[in-house]
Amino acid sequence: MLNTFQQASHPVLPTATADEHARQEFAKSFKGFIQSSLLPGLFPVYGGRVSKAFEKAHGRAPQDRRDIRTGMVDDLYFQHYAAANRIAQELLWESVNVSVDRQLPELNAKAAELSAATKAQLVIPEGFEPPRYVTALDIHCMPGGYCSEVCENDISVGALYDRGVFLYAMGYTGPDNDDMGRSVVNYLKRRMPDFQPRRILDMGCTVGHSTLPYKELFPEAEVWGIDVGGPVVRYAHARAAGMGLEVNFAQMNAEETTFPNGHFDLVVSHILLHETSGKAMPKIFAEAHRLLAPGGLMIHADLPPFDLMDPFTQFILDNETWYNNEPFWGAMRDMDQIDLAERAGFDRATVKFDTAPMAVMEFAAAAEGYSQEASEAVADREFTAGEFAPGGGWEVLIARKADAQAKAA
Incomplete structure (x- = not known):
């Protein structure tokens, strides 16, 4: 049986020596320990002493995540949790970097070979300048971020991301790191079985983890993945080719x-929006509307906006903003995304949030012989913490562009 908690190999995935693999597994297990053992301790710490101390000091109970943070940051237990979380994050990247650095010439050569052999397009324009909100810091503490290049035709940060994200997610994104895309694909297959897009665009695709399931579900479609990082789209192009799929990628x-205008029937993204900025998000929604053909769908998969969470869960998730180099993480969840979609040109009546059950959870439920209803029920699990730990389902923002007949009416 497929082991969903071991990463599947492909031709450009960096391989690890026994010692490197042990370090990587330790980093993954350390994150699991923090999630399962340290994180739950924050709840009694807050309820038992921090909230009471805050009320005594301020004459009122904490009202929101900011109040909760004000009380928690001076607590020794929280400091222990936050420090351990940051150490685990840095450790996992370093454990993978050793493997990447050791094999970089071979990985670059293999990527070039695979890219040359596929008919799919790879577009890297000269003089492209990534936006500063991506280059100003190493997002989620990944050394080099998405855009750094150490040699010509470099794919090193793509290789680092591919293996590092699997460790960060503790295996919950599945053996191909593609759970977000696969979950949305399953959602479309189940909820919109007659939807057959001819062209699909994945915005902010990084190394194409979530892009490839769309090509699998819609094999006749023209599929594109775009990202501002040159090394990650080079890696994505080679990775897709190595996995036997013809998917186009561009910087x-x-x-x-x-x-x-109107080139795509489906425009998607997966955990892109919180890595942009307050000025960029309205432009991205407007660009998705411009690119969609009449009747086309825009779907952004991420974690829910804060108004769908209780204040303490907001506080837990907002630690990504403070300790994991995700400066727009919290701010993005405060924005009215339905209003943004309407201002971009989508009919408000077609815009909604929904939950796409995690494909890896549905797979596990099916393997145990659970019913479809039980399989979908995994989406009711509570959120925990981090970018890839959403409980049982991904939150999807869905909007449909008006078709020509609706406009005429």
């Missing part, structure tokens, strides 16, 4: 692409 900014 482009989702705020302003070079595709013509």
Whole structure:
């Protein structure tokens, strides 16, 4: 049986020596320990002493995540949790970097070979400048971020991301790291079985983890993945080829692409929005609307906005903003995304949030012989913490562009 908690190999995934693998597994297990053992301790710490101390000091109970943070940051237990979380994050990247650095010439050569052999396009424009909100810091503490290049035709940060994200997610994104895309694909297959897009765009695709399931579900479709990082789209192109799929990739900014009006029937993203900015998000929604053909769908998969969470869960998740180099993490969840979609041109009546059950959880439920209803029920699990630990389902923002007949009416 497929082991969903071991990463599947492919030709450009860095391999690890026994010692490197042991360090990587320790990093993954350390994160698991923090989630399962340290994180739950925050609840009694807050309820038992921090909230009471805050009320005594301020004459009122904590009202929101900011109040909770004000009380928690001076607590020794929280400091222990936050420090351990940051150490685990840095450790996992370093444990993978050793493998990447050791094999980089071979990985670059293999990627070039695979890219040359596929018919799928790879577009890397000269003089492209990634936006500063991506280059100003190493997002989620990944050394080099998405855009750093150490040699010509470099794919090193793509290789680092591919293996590092699997460790960060503790295996919960599945053997191909593709759970977000696969979950949305399953959602479409179940809820919109007649939807057959001819062209699909994945905005902010990084190394194409979530892009490839769309090509699997819609094999006749023209599929593109775009990202502002040159090394990650080079890696994505080679990875797709190595996995036997012809998917096009390009270095482009989702705020302003070079595709013509109405070119796509489906525009998607997966945990992109919180890595952009307050100025970029409206442009991305507007660009998705421009790119969609009449009747086309925009779907952004991420964690829910804060108004769908209780204040303490907001506080837990907002630690990504403070300790994991995700400066727009919290701010993005405060924005009214339905209003943004309406201002971009989508009919408000077609815009909604929904939950796409995690594909890896559905797989596990099916393997145990559970019913479809029980399989979908995994989406009711509580959120925990981190970018890839959403409980049982991914929150999806869905909007449909008006078709020509609706506009005429």
